[in-house]
Amino acid sequence: MKNLKQYIEEKLVVNKNYRKLITPNSREELRNIVIERQEDIHGDDPVDFNDIDINNIDNLEHLFYKTKYTNIDVSMWDTSHVESMEFLFGRCDNLKYVDISDWNVEKCSQFNGMFYNCGKLTRLDLSKWNMSSATDLRTMFFYCTDLESVGDISNWDIRKVQLIHTMFCMCENIEDLGNLKNWKFGNVVNGYELFQGCKNLKHIGDISSWDISYNCATIGHMFYNCENLTDVGDLTKWKINPITDKEDMFKNSGLKFKISPTNKIVKI
Numbered sequence: 001m002k003n004l005k006q007y008i009e010e011k012l013v014v015n016k017n018y019r020k021l022i023t024p025n026s027r028e029e030l031r032n033i034v035i036e037r038q039e040d041i042h043g044d045d046p047v048d049f050n051d052i053d054i055n056n057i058d059n060l061e062h063l064f065y066k067t068k069y070t071n072i073d074v075s076m077w078d079t080s081h082v083e084s085m086e087f088l089f090g091r092c093d094n095l096k097y098v099d100i101s102d103w104n105v106e107k108c109s110q111f112n113g114m115f116y117n118c119g120k121l122t123r124l125d126l127s128k129w130n131m132s133s134a135t136d137l138r139t140m141f142f143y144c145t146d147l148e149s150v151g152d153i154s155n156w157d158i159r160k161v162q163l164i165h166t167m168f169c170m171c172e173n174i175e176d177l178g179n180l181k182n183w184k185f186g187n188v189v190n191g192y193e194l195f196q197g198c199k200n201l202k203h204i205g206d207i208s209s210w211d212i213s214y215n216c217a218t219i220g221h222m223f224y225n226c227e228n229l230t231d232v233g234d235l236t237k238w239k240i241n242p243i244t245d246k247e248d249m250f251k252n253s254g255l256k257f258k259i260s261p262t263n264k265i266v267k268i
Contacts, residue, residue: 021053030057038068044096050076061086061110064095070120071097080104086136090116101125101151106133112163113139120146127151127178131158138163138190143170154178154205158185165192165218172199179205181233186211191219192245201229208233218245223253230254235265 024030033052040047047069054060054077061084064072069092079085082105089095090113098121115121116139124147137158141147154177158164168174185191191212195201212219219240223229235257240246246259256268 021051023053023056025056027057027059027061027063030054031063034064034067041068041070044070046071046073046097048073050074052077054078055081058082059084060088062088062090064089064092066091066093068094070094073099075099075102077103080107082108084108084110085114086110087113087116089114089118089121092118092121094120096120096122098124101128103129106130109133109135109160111140112136113142115141115144115147117143118147119143122146122173123149125149125151126153127155129153129156131156133160134158135160136163137161137167139166139169141168141171142166145170145172147171148173148175150174150177152178154180154182156183158183160187162187162189164188164194165190166194166196168195168198168201169193170197171201172197174198175200175228176203177201178203180207181205181209183207184211185216186213188213188216190217191222193221193224194219195226195229196221196224198226199228201226204229204232206231206233208235208237210238212238212240212244214239214241216241216244218247220245220247220249221251222249223255224248224251226253226255228254230256234267236267238265240265 024033037047050073058081060082065087085108095118111134121144232255242263246263249259250257257265258268260266
């Protein structure tokens, strides 16, 4: 039976910069380290995880889920091989700071609930992310009520995305998401509550050219309570399946559209 010293020595490797790294072999091993390091929390001081090599792990689902961290440093992680980040930071109620601006997410398809209910998180910069493999963005920022910015995400390639509902739901302090006119909606089947409750949102650009899929089941409540959003282009140009749910799509928003008795978007 291995003693503790042997175990630790096997988990340490030396890279070209002579920095010792811990190399977990599974998501479960990595999750155990994350749980244990909560003992290192001291106020808002960052807890450093950059001594961990995650090259053996392609699934980061629920890794920090419901942990107590306020400041997480994973800025140097190589995520180029990761395929799922589902609920990665979900329900991190105390999280205020995390810099993942340089992460390579080009192979990741699952972002469902990645920052779900991170109510104290204020800023992210995801502007450089390559989202070309993404298929699931639902609830990604759901109830991030203090979130002010995610950076300019106008260049995100979402053409493979199928689920995008409640992505920004109740992001009450976001004002500007960039110009989203080039987002491709052709494969989206659910856009429900996409921006619902974004009461300070003022700019998403002219989205009149969004190619809403004929197979999209619902875009209901999409702009519900977006009271400061007044211009998104002429949405009467959207070619939408007549049976697609549009219930309360513009209710309490600043947009001058309504749903007609024939279930079409018309100008007020």
